[in-house]
Amino acid sequence: MSYDDILNSIGGWGKYQKWICLLLTLSTIPNGYFTMILVFTSKTPEHRCRIPEIDGLHGENATLTPFNVSGLSEYIPWDSKNNRFDRCLRYNLTAKYGFNETQNTTGCDFGYVYDIVEGQLTAVTEWDLVCNYSYVKPRISSVFMAGVLFGSLICGVVADGFGRWPLMIASTYLQFIFMGLNIFNTSPAMYAAFMFFAGGCSLNNFVAAIVIGAEICDKKHRAFMETSAMIGFCVGYMVIPLFAYFILEWKTLFLVTAAIGVVYIPYWWLIPESPRWLITKNKFIKAKLLLKKIAKFNGVNEDIDTFFTDENLFLMSNDSEKEEKSISDSQGNEKCWTKIPYIQLFTHPGMISRTLYSCCSWFVIALTYYTLSLNTGNMGGNDYINCFVSACVEIPAYLSVYFLLRRKGRRTLMISYLLAGSAGCIITPLIMRVSDIGGIVTAMIGKFFVTSAFGLVYLYTAEMFPTVSRNQALGITSMFARFGSVIAPYIIYLGDTNGRELPYTIIGSFSLASALLNCLLPETAGTHLPDTYEEALEMKSGRCMNLRKRVRKHSDKELKEDDDTSSVFAA
CATH class of the missing domain: 1.20.1250.20 (MFS general substrate transporter like domains)
Structure with missing residues (x-):
């Protein structure tokens, strides 16, 4: 008797599978908003050079400095290509109030003024990651994606060796922790480091959720389970602009979204290990107990112990090994x-x-x-x-x-x-x-x-x-x-x-x-x-x-x- 046969006998798409499907779908929502949170935490608003004669020095009512003021043409050259004042240059003035349009321009050595509302702050505006330092922003995003790449390299090894449940639970919690640590950022390097580790966890959590769902329900509903997980990601993606609209300060946005992680603490007890993985690892007792739990939750009242004999479980654990051996035999003439x-x-x-x-x-x-x-x-x-x-x-x-x-x-x-x-x-x-x-x-x-x-x-x-x-x-x-x-x-x-x-x-x-x-x-x-x-x-x-x-x-x-x-x- 195969694993699918046993799963069908206890309800391959019963109340238990539907409940787990819902929980796993909800677990993928943070993956959506954490993947796209950089759109707002690293947002680059319109900016121009700070002119001390007009705006004051950096730090003097900086958040209240108006972006569009009269007289800018005397201090900042016009960018005719983009039909706006230049973002990164100002005239090189030799006197406090004098100017000469024929003189060379210089960089924004007095800082920048951003077109933002009061209270709005992003990583870009906090550290002035514009103009000569604008290359830092894509580096942070790429480091996050490099973390996702790193996670993809270890995901399969951890899931197969230690189980789907440890991978999902650990990655879920660590994802929230590393995202929450961004409130302590003091430099772009620290920001990138936290995002790298958060990226590595985000993929592992998502993959483990899909695998658990696919292995705990019957084959007719696996595509539905996986589609539900993707829709959960989309819901998280849809939520992040709503959060960002009301939370204007980037570190507070990280704090609020990371604090949602407390909702997932009960997942430690609610999410099961994959019965299929338990069987393949010869953990027959745990597999039998979990399958009985599923049957009871689904309301299967018949005597099902006959399906859970050690002999059946042992035969199922060897199915994959037999398949690999037969394939290996068919390829036996290949070089080592x-x-x-x-x-x-x-x-x-x-x-x-x-x-x-x-x-x-x-x-x-x-x-x-x-x-x-x-x-x-x-x-x-x-x-x-x-x-x-x-x-x-x-x-x-x-x-x-x-x-x-x-x-x-x-x-x-x-x-x-x-x-x-x-x-x-x-x-x-x-x-x-x-x-x-x-x-x-x-x-x-x-x-x-x-x-x-x-x-x-x-x-x-x-x-x-x-x-x-x-x-x-x-x-x-x-x-x-x-x-x-x-x-x-x-x-x-x-x-x-x-x-x-x-x-x-x-x-x-x-x-x-x-x-x-x-x-x-x-x-x-x-x-x-x-x-x-x-x-x-x-x-x-x-x-x-x-x-x-x-x-x-x-x-x-x-x-x-x-x-x-x-x-x-x-x-």
């Missing part, structure tokens, strides 16, 4: 050195291009997604509304993946999403020149399709690679996604220094190139998951001329089974 992790992905004939194309897709999707998400402050209009709308479009995006997967092929959807996202990004700079609102609309259209591609790429990648290397393929491709997220802040920085239209042109071009590369990847809808490289290579790579071809030859039953047994948003 090819069994080194990741080697076959880059050396096996026919798989090299597939691996490289997949890595490029993950890189581009993550780069585009985080550039659009973190760049809402540069779109024009209201920053808070922009961020809120950007979060709102993600919910229908993930739902579109959930429903369209049953009707369309994976490759067809992926190419369509990337082409549509590319079009939205590329036309955004053109629309921005006419209307800020129009530019926001087209950018959000691009965000919708790129988010959909992000939701699909996990499943598509998992189905292209054989069992013997599937986890390795997901690991290496998701690592390239983290590289994209690390670079995204610098794409935004290029927009700050070279015009706000530039980031959209860059990510739109990358998305277009990625869509063309996906034309060379195989369609996987309606096929069984391959166990060997030979089976994986039987899936023929497509061509761009077949883009409009629909995968309808497979029965609805095959597609349904394929969707039920695969994870849409697997970690």
Whole structure:
């Protein structure tokens, strides 16, 4: 008897699973607002040089200094390109009240004046991270994403070796702790350090929640569980602009959002370990007790001890080992050195291009997604509304993946999403020149399709690679996604220094190139998951001329089974 058989006998989607699904969904909300909190804590408002003759010296009623005052043209040159006073230069005056327009300009040696309301303070305004020090801001964002990359490297090892529950609980609590420590920041370096460790914890918490949910419910509801977790992330994303609108001081914003962590203290007792993991680690007694608890909560009154015999549990624990052995035997003629992790992905004939194309897709999707998400402050209009709308479009995006997967092929959807996202990004700079609102609309259209591609790429990648290397393929491709997220802040920085239209042109071009590369990847809808490289290579790579071809030859039953047994948003 398999684990799925036992799970179905005690209620694979009973009250207990629904309760845990709700708790896990709520646990992903902080991941959303902590990932996007940098949009507001590191926000760069409009600024200009401080003029002592007009504004007083730095520290003299600094928070009350008006940004727009008369007489600035005598002290600050006009930036005709951006139609505003220069942000980083002032005239080099030789006398207190005298000036000469022919004299050279100088930097803002008396500090800066920011266009902010009373009480508003960000990391940028506190440490003057503008002009010559503007490069520090993208570095902090990149360090946070580097922490996410670090977390992705250790996440699988910890989850498999020590359990899903310890990883989720520890990461959840540490995430709140490191975010809360930002109230003690005294320098950008300390700020970056806290964000690095918080980033490392945020991914681990999110992944562990999805894995626990997927392993505690039946296969028909795994995609629903994972979709719920993604929607929880979106809710957190939607919440952060509301918090930031009412909490203007950046350290207070960190304090309030981190204090919410007390709500998750009961998770220590409420969230269970994965029964599947307990069985694979031969922890039969704990697995039996947990499965009985689930059965009782679900109202299963029949005598179920017969399902929980030590013999059945032992057989289930060896299932994965037998599968790995059979796969190893089928690959027995391969050289020993090819069994080194990741080697076959880059050396096996026919798989090299597939691996490289997949890595490029993950890189581009993550780069585009985080550039659009973190760049809402540069779109024009209201920053808070922009961020809120950007979060709102993600919910229908993930739902579109959930429903369209049953009707369309994976490759067809992926190419369509990337082409549509590319079009939205590329036309955004053109629309921005006419209307800020129009530019926001087209950018959000691009965000919708790129988010959909992000939701699909996990499943598509998992189905292209054989069992013997599937986890390795997901690991290496998701690592390239983290590289994209690390670079995204610098794409935004290029927009700050070279015009706000530039980031959209860059990510739109990358998305277009990625869509063309996906034309060379195989369609996987309606096929069984391959166990060997030979089976994986039987899936023929497509061509761009077949883009409009629909995968309808497979029965609805095959597609349904394929969707039920695969994870849409697997970690």
